[in-house]
Amino acid sequence: MSFFCFFDIMNKSQGRDSMKIKYNLLKTEKNTKARFGTIKTNYGTYETPMFMPVGTKATVKSLSKEELKAAHAGIILSNTYHLWLRPGPDVIAHCGGLHKFMSWDGPILTDSGGFQVFSLAKNKKKDITEEGVHFKSHIDGQNLFLTPEKSIEIQNKLDSDIAMSFDECPPASASYEYLKNSIERTIRWAKRGKAVHNNPNQALFGIVQGGAHEDLRKYSAEETVKLDFDGYSIGGVANDGESKEDMYKAIDYSIPYLPENKVRYLMGVGEPVDIIEGVIRGVDIFDCVLPTRIARHGQAFTRDGKINLNNAKYKEDLSPVEEGCDCYTCRNYSKAYIRHLITTGEMLGGRLLSIHNIRFLIKLTEELREAIKNDNILEYRKNFLERYEKK
C-alpha cells in the first residue's frame, strides 16, 4: 500500500501545477481591515474573501461537483478525522488522492482532525497528553490515538492542497491558565507537524488559539508565525459556546500579528453576519457546515433573514426561495414544491436548499469583494443587516 501512495503522489505532482498556494493582496478597504486578494492554488486562482463549502466525508452533502462549480465554489473543505476512519487514507491514496477519489478538480483544504477529536469523540471523553490525544471513535467506540505527526501523515496521503496543523480546541469555558498551557502545547504540536510534513504540493497552515484573551492571542499568533507557515487560521471561535462578542475579539486580537502576505482563515464560521464581521476585521477565507446542515432541516438563507420551508404559509407559495437569486434552485423551483419535498422527507429538498444556501454565502463574499473595491463595506454591512435582521 505505501508503494501505491508514493507512486500516486509522485504521478500527481507531474500532472498538475506543482506548487504550494500563493496569496496575493490586491487591496485593503479604506475604512476597515477588509482585504481583497487572490489565492493561487494547484487548481486555479480564486478571489478572496471566499466561503468554502464543507465536504466532510469527501462529499459536500448531496451535491455534485457540477452543482458546486455552478454555485461558484472555489476551495472546498474535507475532514481528516472522518476520512481517517472511513475509508482510510491508504484507500484514498490508492485512488490517486482526494481529488481523484471524489472527482473534484478544484482545490481542497483538509482540517487536522483536532476539532473532531474534541467535539465528536465518543462521550467526548479524551485523554490529552503531550504526545497526542487518546479517544474513542464516534462510530464504533474503538480506541484511537491522534498525534500531530499522524494528522499530517494522513493529510499528506489525502494529498489536499492545504493541510492544517493539529491543535487543541479547548471549549469557551476553559480557564485562562488552561488556555495558556494549551497554547504552548499547540505550538509544540505545530512544530512537530511541520517537521514531518512531506508533500511538495500541499501548503501547511498554523492555527492561532487563545480564546478571547488579548495577550494569549498575541502570544499564540507571534509564536505560530515564527514557525513560518503558508497561511494562518484563527481557531477557537466556533467550538462550543463562544459568544459572537468573543469571536470578534478573537479575530481582533489575532489579526495584527499575522503577516499581510499570507491567507487568514476563520475556522468553522458561516453565519452571514459573522462572515461580514470577519471580513471587515481582515479575514480572507471561511468554512462552515451551516448552509448544508440547515438545508436538510428545511431552512434557507435569504436577504430578509433565515426562513423555514416547513412553515405552512409556503404551501401554495409560487415564488422562489429568494427573489432575484441566480442559483439553480431559485431559477427552477417554487417554495411550494420545496416545502412539499422537505415535509415529505424527499432528498431532493435538502439538495435544492443546499445549492441555494451555498450560493447565498458565496454570493455574499462576492458582494463583499465589490464593497472592498468600492471602499464602502461599512455601508454594505449596514444595509445588509438592516434587511437581514429586520424580522
Add this chain to the structure above:
Amino acid sequence: MSFFCFFDIMNKSQGRDSMKIKYNLLKTEKNTKARFGTIKTNYGTYETPMFMPVGTKATVKSLSKEELKAAHAGIILSNTYHLWLRPGPDVIAHCGGLHKFMSWDGPILTDSGGFQVFSLAKNKKKDITEEGVHFKSHIDGQNLFLTPEKSIEIQNKLDSDIAMSFDECPPASASYEYLKNSIERTIRWAKRGKAVHNNPNQALFGIVQGGAHEDLRKYSAEETVKLDFDGYSIGGVANDGESKEDMYKAIDYSIPYLPENKVRYLMGVGEPVDIIEGVIRGVDIFDCVLPTRIARHGQAFTRDGKINLNNAKYKEDLSPVEEGCDCYTCRNYSKAYIRHLITTGEMLGGRLLSIHNIRFLIKLTEELREAIKNDNILEYRKNFLERYEKK
C-alpha cells in the same frame, strides 16, 4: 381554490399541444410480438418500448430533471395516492398542475391510487364496497375513502398526461371466484371513472386484471377494450407474490385482446429480465421503483448481473460501476468512491446509483428497439441472459 384550478388548467392547455396521447405502431418484430413504435404526447414524441422512472411524490427520488433528461427519460410516473395525501391535488392545481409544480417539461403518467390503497393502507386493512374503498392513511391512520370518481377527479387536477382507471389489485393468492367478481367490479369502476373524466389534455387508460387465468384475462381485456380507452395496462403482475411464470401468463393471456393501435403498459415491472420478456410478448411501456430503491441500498444493475456496492471487494476498485456505460455516474466516479458514499450513508451515493440504474433500464429499452428493428430480439435475449445470469 377551485377557481384557481380551472384557471390554471385552461391556461396550460393554451401553452402546450392540446391533445391526448397518440400511439403509432412502426414495426412488429419478425419472430415475436415485440413492437417498435412512438407515443406522441403533449410534451414531445417518444419511442417505445420505454421504461418510465417513478417519481412517487412528484420527485424521482434524489434526482433533478436534468439528470432524468440526461438518462434519456421520456414519460415519468407519479403516484396519485401520495400526492392526494400530500400536498393535495388542490395545492398542485394552484401551482399550475404537476408539470409546473415539479418543474418537469416532459410527459407524466399518474396511477390511480388503487395499488397503494391495497399495498400501503395502514395494517393493510381496507373495506372494499361497490362504491369504493375505505381504508386508513399509511401516514397518520386517518380514515380515507377512494372511489373511481375521486381518483379521476384527483388526476384531472394533477393534470398529468396519462391517467389510469381505478382498479382493485387483488393479491396473487386470490381465488378464481374472488378474481372473477373483482374483475366485474373493476370494469364497473372503469366505466364510472371514464364517465367523470374531464381533462382535454389527459389520456385515460383502462386496466386488465385476471391473475394468471386465461379466460379471466380474455374477459377483462375484451370488456375493458369495449369502453374504448386511450391505452391499456396489464395489472396484477407485481402486486404481492406473483411468480414470473404467472406474470408472463398474464401478459400472454391479455395481449391478444388489446388493440394494435393503442399503447400497452405493464404496471410495476422493472427487472431487466422481465422487461425483455414483456417486450417480446408485445408490451410497450414499463415502470418500476426498483432502479431507485435498490440504488439507495447500494445495488446497481450491470450487464453481469446486479452488484452490491457495500461489498468490501470494491473498497479500492477504481473502475466505474459498469465499464462502457455512458451514464454520468460511470463517466465520473469509481466503485471505490461510491462504496465509500454508500457505506457512510452519504446521500450522493444513492443519487449516483439511481442515475446509473435508471440509465441502465432505459438503455436496455433502447437496445430492445434496435433488436426489434433488426428482427433479432430472441438472440438479444439469449446473449443478455447468458451474461446477466452467469454468476
